[in-house]
Amino acid sequence: xxxxxxxxxxxxxxxxxxxxxxxxxxxxxxxxxxxxxxxxxxxxxxxxxxxxxxxxxxxxxxxxxxxxxxxxxxxxxxxxxxxxxxxxxxxxxxxxxxxxxxxxxxxxxxxxxxxxxxxxxxxxxxxxxxxxxxxxxxxxxxxxxxxxxxxxxxxxxxxxxxxxxxxxxxxxxxxxxxxxxxxxxxxxxxxxxxxxxxxxxxxxxxxxxxxxxxxxxxxxxxxxxxxxxxxxxxxxxxxxxxxxxxxxxxxxxxxxxxxxxxxxxxxxxxxxxxxxxxxxxxxxxxxxxxxxxxxxxxxxxxxxxxxxxxxxxxxxxxxxxxxxxxxxxxxxxxxxxxxxxxxxxxxxxxxxxxxxxxxxxxxxxxxxxxxxxxxxxxxxxxxxxxxxxxxxxxxxxxxxxxxxxxxxxxxxxxxxxxxxxxxxxxxxxxxxxxxxxxxxxxxxxxxxxxxxxxxxxxxxxxxxxxxxxxxxxxxxxxxxxxxxxxxxx
Amino acid sequence: xxxxxxxxxxxxxxxxxxxxxxxxxxxxxxxxxxxxxxxxxxxxxxxxxxxxxxxxxxxxxxxxxxxxxxxxxxxxxxxxxxxxxxxxxxxxxxxxxxxxxxxxxxxxxxxxxxxxxxxxxxxxxxxxxxxxxxxxxxxxxxxxxxxxxxxxxxxxxxxxxxxxxxxxxxxxxxxxxxxxxxxxxxxxxxxxxxxxxxxxxxxxxxxxxxxxxxxxxxxxxxxxxxxxxxxxxxxxxxxxxxxxxxxxxxxxxxxxxxxxxxxxxxxxxxxxxxxxxxxxxxxxxxxxxxxxxxxxxxxxxxxxxxxxxxxxxxxxxxxxxxxxxxxxxxxxxxxxxxxxxxxxxxxxxxxxxxxxxxxxxxxxxxxxxxxxxxxxxxxxxxxxxxxxxxxxxxxxxxxxxxxxxxxxxxxxxxxxxxxxxxxxxxxxxxxxxxxxxxxxxxxxxxxxxxxxxxxxxxxxxxxxxxxxxxxxxxxxxxxxxxxxxxxxx
Numbered sequence: 022x023x024x025x026x027x028x029x030x031x032x033x034x035x036x037x038x039x040x041x042x043x044x045x046x047x048x049x050x051x052x053x054x055x056x057x058x059x060x061x062x063x064x065x066x067x068x069x070x071x072x073x074x075x076x077x078x079x080x081x082x083x084x085x086x087x088x089x090x091x092x093x094x095x096x097x098x099x100x101x102x103x104x105x106x107x108x109x110x111x112x113x114x115x116x117x118x119x120x121x122x123x124x125x126x127x128x129x130x131x132x133x134x135x136x137x138x139x140x141x142x143x144x145x146x147x148x149x150x151x152x153x154x155x156x157x158x159x160x161x162x163x164x165x166x167x168x169x170x171x172x173x174x175x176x177x178x179x180x181x182x183x184x185x186x187x188x189x190x191x192x193x194x195x196x197x198x199x200x201x202x203x204x205x206x207x208x209x210x211x212x213x214x215x216x217x218x219x220x221x222x223x224x225x226x227x228x229x230x231x232x233x234x235x236x237x238x239x240x241x242x243x244x245x246x247x248x249x250x251x252x253x254x255x256x257x258x259x260x261x262x263x264x265x266x267x268x269x270x271x272x273x274x275x276x277x278x279x280x281x282x283x284x285x286x287x288x289x290x291x292x293x294x295x296x297x298x299x300x301x302x303x304x305x306x307x308x309x310x311x312x313x314x315x316x317x318x319x320x321x322x323x324x325x326x327x328x329x330x331x332x333x334x335x336x337x338x339x340x341x342x343x344x345x346x347x348x349x350x351x352x353x354x355x356x357x358x359x360x361x362x363x364x365x366x367x368x369x370x371x372x373x374x375x376x377x378x379x380x381x382x383x384x385x386x387x388x389x390x391x392x393x394x395x396x397x398x399x400x401x402x403x404x405x406x407x408x409x410x411x412x413x414x415x416x417x418x419x420x421x422x423x424x425x426x427x428x429x430x431x432x433x434x435x436x437x438x439x440x441x442x443x444x445x446x447x448x449x450x451x452x453x454x455x456x457x458x459x460x461x462x463x464x465x466x467x468x469x470x471x472x473x474x475x476x477x478x479x480x481x482x483x484x485x486x487x488x489x490x491x492x493x494x495x496x497x498x499x500x501x502x503x504x505x506x507x508x509x510x
Numbered sequence: 511x512x513x514x515x516x517x518x519x520x521x522x523x524x525x526x527x528x529x530x531x532x533x534x535x536x537x538x539x540x541x542x543x544x545x546x547x548x549x550x551x552x553x554x555x556x557x558x559x560x561x562x563x564x565x566x567x568x569x570x571x572x573x574x575x576x577x578x579x580x581x582x583x584x585x586x587x588x589x590x591x592x593x594x595x596x597x598x599x600x601x602x603x604x605x606x607x608x609x610x611x612x613x614x615x616x617x618x619x620x621x622x623x624x625x626x627x628x629x630x631x632x633x634x635x636x637x638x639x640x641x642x643x644x645x646x647x648x649x650x651x652x653x654x655x656x657x658x659x660x661x662x663x664x665x666x667x668x669x670x671x672x673x674x675x676x677x678x679x680x681x682x683x684x685x686x687x688x689x690x691x692x693x694x695x696x697x698x699x700x701x702x703x704x705x706x707x708x709x710x711x712x713x714x715x716x717x718x719x720x721x722x723x724x725x726x727x728x729x730x731x732x733x734x735x736x737x738x739x740x741x742x743x744x745x746x747x748x749x750x751x752x753x754x755x756x757x758x759x760x761x762x763x764x765x766x767x768x769x770x771x772x773x774x775x776x777x778x779x780x781x782x783x784x785x786x787x788x789x790x791x792x793x794x795x796x797x798x799x800x801x802x803x804x805x806x807x808x809x810x811x812x813x814x815x816x817x818x819x820x821x822x823x824x825x826x827x828x829x830x831x832x833x834x835x836x837x838x839x840x841x842x843x844x845x846x847x848x849x850x851x852x853x854x855x856x857x858x859x860x861x862x863x864x865x866x867x868x869x870x871x872x873x874x875x876x877x878x879x880x881x882x883x884x885x886x887x888x889x890x891x892x893x894x895x896x897x898x899x900x901x902x903x904x905x906x907x908x909x910x911x912x913x914x915x916x917x918x919x920x921x922x923x924x925x926x927x928x929x930x931x932x933x934x935x936x937x938x939x940x941x942x943x944x945x946x947x948x949x950x951x952x953x954x955x956x957x958x959x960x961x962x963x964x965x966x967x968x969x970x971x972x973x974x975x976x977x978x979x980x981x982x983x984x985x986x987x988x989x990x991x992x993x994x995x996x997x998x999x
Contacts, residue, residue, distance in 0.1 A: 025884050034541065037534075037606040037609075038535075038538060040610060041534050044610060044614060045530045045531075049526065049527060052617070061626075062629050062630070064629040066625070066629070066851065067633070068633075069633035069634065069637075070634075070637050076641075077642075077645060077877050078877070078881045078882065079882050080881040080883050081878070081879050081884050082878045084607075084879070087875055095634060095871070098630030098634075099620060099628050099629075100629070102618075102619055102627075102628075110621075113619065115616060115617060117522060117523075117525075118576070119616065120616040120617050121529060121573070123612055123613070123616035124530070126612075127608065127612035127872075128540065128541070128592075128604060129604075130603070130822045132591060132602070136555070137551075138589050138591075138598075139587065139589045140553040140555070140587040140588075141553070141558045144559040145558065145559075145587075147559055148558075148562055151564075152566035153566075156566060172862050172864045173862075191714060191716065192716065193716055193717050193718050194716045195710075195714055195716020196686045196716070197685045197692065197694045197715070197749075198691055198692050198693030198694070200689040204684070205686045215842050215864070219864075220862065221684075222681050222862075223669055223713065223862045224712065225684055225713055225715075226714075227685070228682050229684065230686075271846050272846055334867045350711075351708065353704050353708055354704075357958060357969070362555065364555055373661050373662075373712045374659045374661045375661045375705055375708075376658065376659040376661070376816070378822075378824050382580075382584070388567070389566075389570070390570050390576060392568055392569040392570035393566050394569050395514050470846065471846040
């Protein structure tokens with residue numbers, strides 16, 4: 022076989038050693054000075070793709086020329102989630118131990134569909150999710166598995182809920198053409214993430230059957246309204262089957278009253294799923310443990326270490342207190358995947374994805390390298406910085422907060438002299454859209470937006486491990502300088 | 511903030527440089543001598559997990575002690591998919607350029623949910639899947655996206671099929687409690703992968719409504735039988751909506767007659783999905799291009815570079831000729847994810863998963879480092895080796911093939927003097943189960959099994975880039991030595 026294909030060749034190994042050394046040097050420079058790049062890519066649509074030939078190369082190229090392409094053609098098209106002034110969506114952090122984990126995982130290249138196909142994958146997944154469960158202060162008895170995204174976690178949760186609701190045997194008989202099957206209804210708050218709707222769409226529940234429960238003045242699901250809506254639906258002959266509560270909504274990071282919702286779920290026999298993808302991590306702080314109050318009663322819960330726990334994307338932690346339901350919803354073992362072990366967990370039985378890469382390694386490394394203490398300090402500092410920014414906004418004549426700041430995300434807008442009532446002004450919307458545009462064009466910060474009470478609102482999400490007080494001060498100065506210009510104009 | 515959390519600290523960067531150098535040294539030694547490890551892990555259930563403390567560490571640990579754990583506690587629990595005598599399931603290859611891609615991707619840690627959140631991610635995904643499409647000889651006009659697994663790819667395909675079948679608006683109204691909705695029926699062959707059933711289960715189609723079309727003597731879907739089954743179902747008032755054909759079934763790698771099936775699909779207006787996860791890659795060889803004959807007419811197709819194209823897991827390439835259907839099935843844009851660009855692809859719109867890591871980088875690097883030529887040589891060599899083994903088996907007095915060998919996977923069993931007819935012998939099943947057990951216990955090879963015509967059959971799947979003729983010879987010697995012992999006993 023030609024040298025480059027026989028991967029064991031000494032020459033190729035030495036080439037690899039050199040390119041990794043080079044890439045590591047580049048990486049360290051990049052990680053130490055992410056601010057040398059504009060945080061939001063300035064690439065125009067098509068720029069990256071058109072920089073490359075249309076046809077793949079017939080013969081192999083050198084690592085040097087491949088790496089040059091990476092730096093010159095790909096990197097300008099990267100929006101830098103590593104930048105300490107990335108404040109958009111939910112800011113995240115890769116980290117050195119997380120990168121090491123991915124590096125080793127890519128080399129091992131194992132597929133943990135079955136316990137047997139790498140016992141270490143299944144057992145490290147169990148161990149690291151057990152560590153995380155302890156850090157979050159969740160009770161024992163949750164079965165944990167790692168998935169790619171919270172979207173997938175929530176989809177599995179709703180599927181298990183669907184399977185356990187009534188004796189409909191949807192798994193076998195499906196849902197179409199069955200006159201006896203009642204309309205299945207899922208409840209979530211108006212502020213819930215779109216992934217809940219998407220799960221309902223994929224599972225054939227239908228977006229019309231995702232009822233949006235009203236929220237209180239702090240954007241938390243109204244548990245009394247939930248009860249009323251369930252009663253109404255029952256009267257029409259529909260079958261309520263699941264409630265998806267949110268700990269840390271995407272717009273404002275509001276925290277649903279899970280304990281109250283759990284009471285309603287118990288009363289009506291509904292599956293309780295909790296989407297704590299972002300805010301659940303805050304529970305590693307003793308002083309913020311309350312964000313998961315009531316979650317011990319949940320049937321399932323998702324929290325994302327790839328969001329606020331220094332773990333490279335992707336790593337979503339999915340917990341289910343009803344392992345059997347998950348298995349009943351999904352297990353299907355063809356002959357070619359049958360193994361002799363009977364006392365082990367084969368992770369393919371608990372979802373629809375067969376292939377499974379070794380994600381647990383990076384999470385285990387992150388927890389071990391920083392220690393629980395180190396991760397707590399990061400999360401605590403982010404919350405402190407958000408509080409500081411919120412205070413400046415409250416004291417300002419130019420800006421106002423548009424939602425409470427329970428954790429590390431601040432919602433606010435420009436409203437000179439705080440004179441214009443929230444709902445009345447298309448003018449303020451335009452002013453803030455312009456503010457956001459100018460901010461992001463500086464290349465120094467990147468924020469995203471939302472609408473709150475139908476008003477355009479900026480969001481500053483603090484969650485990158487490199488973000489320090491100076492970066493938040495820098496943002497505040499930029500906001501004031503552009504804000505004054507816009508207000509005075 | 512404490513030193514370890516501020517990721518930009520010089521000291522931490524130097525620690526990282528040292529551990530990466532150490533890990534690279536370990537990795538090269540590992541890649542050059544995978545045979546130093548037993549291919550199938552000898553770990554017993556619980557061994558790996560119980561080697562670690564129950565509680566996560568409060569304070570951070572050194573990389574040295576973390577790496578020592580990796581080598582001493584985790585590695586013994588690894589089944590080595592890198593081993594050149596890993597012949598189970600479908601053998602795969604990580605590769606140096608693929609590892610480099612994952613390494614850099616973990617460092618960038620970008621989330622390409624929207625074009626804007628890293629234009630390079632979306633555009634490199636487009637570019638690398640366009641390269642792959644050209645390599646496979648598929649027509650232009652397929653929209654490509656990268657997913658984690660073929661299971662997810664097939665689920666999206668069937669969801670899009672469901673949405674486009676009739677005017678049922680399942681996305682909005684769901685499937686339950688709708689008396690007017692006909693039973694929806696999906697067709698696939700008896701030999702299709704379990705992921706098709708799992709997609710139907712998840713999507714609420716139901717496993718009963720996955721009709722298994724009979725196969726011919728070479729395990730290929732019988733297109734006439736398919737037509738008859740569709741006609742039967744139509745007569746009962748059911749709604750056939752999708753056919754999932756397979757190019758390279760898991761048991762025997764049989765190749766469905768896609769062109770014939772496409773004709774039936776056109777006739778009845780059914781969505782044609784092709785699962786070419788393993789065998790599709792063979793089409794990069796001009797002499798094997800025929801495996802994808804008819805696939806230009808498919809509505810969707812999945813092929814997995816993480817199987818037979820030297821790309822670390824996970825990377826499944828999903829192609830859809832009806833981009834609009836996919837978008838209509840899944841697009842849902844909440845305010846906080848709305849962007850100003852209108853002329854770009856936001857990949858979150860084409861599936862249910864929001865988060866998206868930068869997988870295209872490794873695929874692009876693999877294609878560039880080996881060149882199309884290099885990858886062709888690898889695939890061609892694997893097919894040659896499988897043919898060699900098949901020939902030895904055919905000439906042997908001890909063994910017989912149990913299925914044709916169209917590509918790189920050989921199905922066979924021990925049948926001394928080829929005297930026992932396939933279906934009659936529980937004795938032969940036990941003999942072959944014992945053979946497989948003893949083979950895998952040697953630690954020198956790892957094979958898996960299937961049932962063919964209800965008889966236990968071994969599978970030798972050649973697909974690792976380090977597999978050379980000597981490894982196949984080594985397997986053949988082992989087979990003969992254990993086989994003779996069992997036959998003579």
